Amino acid sequence: MLSVIHLRVAFALLAISSAAASPCIASLVISAATTSGAISATITSTAVTSDASGETSLVTSVASTTEDESATSSTVVESSTKTIVSSAETSASSVETSDSSIIIETSAATTTTEATAETTTAEPTTTDATTTVAETTSSTAIPTFTMFASGSNAVAGRSLQTYNRDGTVAVFDPATDDDNPSVRQYFIDAQGRLVNDLGWFLCGYYGATNDELNKPATVAVCHSETTLQTAFLTCELDGPFAIECSVPAMSCVSSGSASMPPTCIPTTGYWRLNSVGVRPFGHTWQIGGSDTPDKYERMIMSIREV
Known part of the structure; x- marks a missing residue:
């Protein structure tokens, strides 16, 4: 009887060894037949999981018992089955984790593309601002020019010259170069x-x-006005070649005495008539009213832009 039991145990060990070598086997059925109720063989199975390979192996031990062989065999089958199911669940979890990684990478790529598009849209603003500044600068030019006499008179074509000193008279043909008269830009x-x-x-x-109560005013260099004596010329350009200047009109009354000058007061309007005066130091620019004496040659003041 013992020989039969030993033989059956040997077959059982051989079957368990085959199961340990192949983790894909879903179940293991072990049975032991008894010929006597007094002596039976019990197979106890213990599941051991290896961390390194993820495989499940079975270690089997043999002991003498008086309990039923059928119950022991059933326990082994259930234990093996649970272990394999657990392994399958672990594999499924691994697949889900892989899917999640793909979704995260796709989202990051989309975010980078949107940030690049926003940076590109800022360029047109700079072009508009540059154009506006250029237009503003070009409208501030002030013309400069020299002046000369024109018309039928003794100094036609001659440029106006001045001295760099307050109160000196402007002339077209200075009689001397003393004090360095020169043509200036205005x-x-x-x-x-x-x-x-x-x-x-x-x-x-x-x-x-x-x-000579209606004598025209003589143009001279100045820094300021003096009441009843000097007044700034007020001028405007008349086309590309002419200039019109004026001074406040003055009305004078004789004093009746050679030792007293006439009494003069400002009056309504302006004097605008240009003429040429004669002085020992050269011909001068005169501005008077319409009643300017005929001895003053009429003149037109012209300009040359520089």
């Missing part, structure tokens, strides 16, 4: 005053006498 300031490149203004100097 511009018209915001108040309409005529200013040269050295910062001097041009004024009209009033010089009426008891014998």
Whole structure:
């Protein structure tokens, strides 16, 4: 009887060894037949899982018992089955984790593309701002020019020259080079005053006498006005080649005495008539009213832009 039991146990061990070598086997059925109720063989199975390979193996031990073989065999089958199911669940979990990784990578790629598109849209603003500044700068140019006499008179074609000293008279043909008279460049300031490149203004100097109450004002260099004596010229360009200048009109009354100058007061309107005066130091620019004496040759003041 013992020989039969040993033989059956040997077959059982051989079957268990085959199961340990192949983790894909879903179940293991072991049976042991008994010929005597007093002696039976019990097979106890223990499941051991290896961390390194993820495989499940079975270790079987043999012991003598008086319990039923059928119950022991059933326990072995159930234990083996649960172990294999657990392995399958672990594999499924691994697949789900892999899917999640793919979704995260796709989302990151989309975010990067949107950020690049936003950066590109900022370029047109810079072009508009540059164009506006260029247009503003080009509209601020102020013309500069020199002046000369034209018309039928003794100094036609001659340029106006001045001295770099307050109160000196502007002339077309200086009799001497003393004090260095020169042709200067002029511009018209915001108040309409005529200013040269050295910062001097041009004024009209009033010089009426008891014998010549309507004498025109003589143009001279100045820094400021003096009431009843000097006034700034007010000018504007008349086309590309001419300039029109004026001074406040003055009305004078004789004093009746050779030792006393006439009494002059400002009056309504302006003097605008250009003429040429004669002085020992050269021909001068005169501005007077319509009643300017005929001895003053009429003149047109012209400009050359520089």
